[in-house]
């Protein structure tokens with residue numbers, strides 16, 4: 080694991096809407112919002128349900144299962160010094176079993192092996208002392 | 219999925235573009251953005267046969283990378299700038315600012331309005347170059363995973379289209395090659411070297427499914443137009459180009475910023491799908507009536523989504539529509555006759571308005587579409603955008 084000083088990639092800055100999500104990641108739990116009124120999930124988190132407008136939202140632990148909705152293979156690093164050792168890397172829009180989409184990286188397989196609807200499962204990665212990112216690997 | 223019907227632009231042919239102006243397009247202007255904005259605006263005012271004192275409104279859009287409207291009004295010594303407004307927006311606003319000028323005039327806030335976009339897009343603030351590294355707000359869900367640049371954003375949309383409909387590299391390449399053919403004939407274009415399909419296929423992979431030649435240029439430069447009422451336009455120096463119709467908007471869940479598309483329902487369709495009805499209804503014409511189309515092409519793929527969204531072909535058919543040659547200069551829908559953002563330059567889509575006006579005036583020289591009477595301009599590629607129908 081890199082020391083915090085050495086980690087040059089963008090780190091998420093939690094805000095009042097997102098703090099429970101990032102706190103969950105630190106405990107290796109994928110937390111998403113659930114609407115107590117219409118029973119649907121949403122991501123990213125908000126102060127209000129995007130489906131029905133309710134403010135009665137609670138945090139539920141997601142199963143961690145998902146599939147590839149879309150993906151890209153980054154080959155040209157931007158900024159170069161930060162990502163030069165990572166290319167090629169895969170960013171995917173992951174469709175969680177709970178019905179929401181979440182951007183993440185697909186790790187644990189070659190970029191060429193990623194296909195649409197490929198089953199995935201969450202794999203947490205600690206990147207700084209404070210930050211754990213929810214990545215995904217083939218299920 | 220449908221979209222709620224709403225009121226559409228209702229000022230058909232009542233306003234006109236009466237002047238256009240540009241600077242040179244380059245990779246390093248060596249000038250301030252303010253100077254570029256003033257030069258393009260002064261050129262547009264003079265093209266209209268007017269003086270700065272005849273202008274009383276000025277409107278632009280930027281990402282904190284430009285000179286604000288009051289700076290240009292000050293530089294030009296516009297004595298009474300009533301409607302001096304800056305939109306904090308991307309290419310999605312390139313047509314919206316013209317429509318907003320019309321709205322301002324209709325509301326009595328101004329009589330004659332300059333609209334411009336000015337940027338040192340290569341030597342100064344590079345929009346494609348990445349975002350800040352403290353991932354705040356919507357960026358906290360994207361940037362930590364190395365999903366940072368606009369090419370990376372749009373590649374995700376393109377892949378989804380590919381999953382749903384199939385899309386070959388050659389189908390994207392046809393766009394790049396066709397637009398370059400137009401740029402070769404355009405003295406303003408930054409890229410005038412002919413491009414073959416082999417050149418396209420050999421260009422460097424940037425972010426699958428995009429190669430280098432799928433991605434627009436980065437440009438220092440500025441464009442401006444002058445908008446006024448059709449009544450005033452009649453006595454001016456140039457033949458007016460009338461604004462028949464226009465629309466701005468997108469679908470549900472447009473996101474927390476221009477990059478954010480996490481909640482967007484279907485990435486094989488963009489904003490154009492949602493504004494098409496308003497646009498055509500406002501102008502009282504159909505896709506078949508368009509003689510020339512200047513379609514926002516930050517990426518090759520952007521053109522495919524808009525051809526389908528605006529109804530020039532069916533969903534999933536744009537690749538073959540383009541392969542059949544329809545978007546070539548001699549095809550049934552000549553697209554981006556100046557070379558587009560891909561080959562002319564990237565003035566954030568505002569250069570499309572300039573080209574449409576020149577085409578309708580018959581001033582496009584060797585790249586002129588014969589007898590072009592009705593033009594489409596579009597602006598935007600993702601969840602929100604704007605478009606206009608213009609006529610001579």
Ligand SMILES: [Zn+2]
Pocket residue numbers: 114115116117118119128129130131132133
């Ligand atoms: Zn709800």
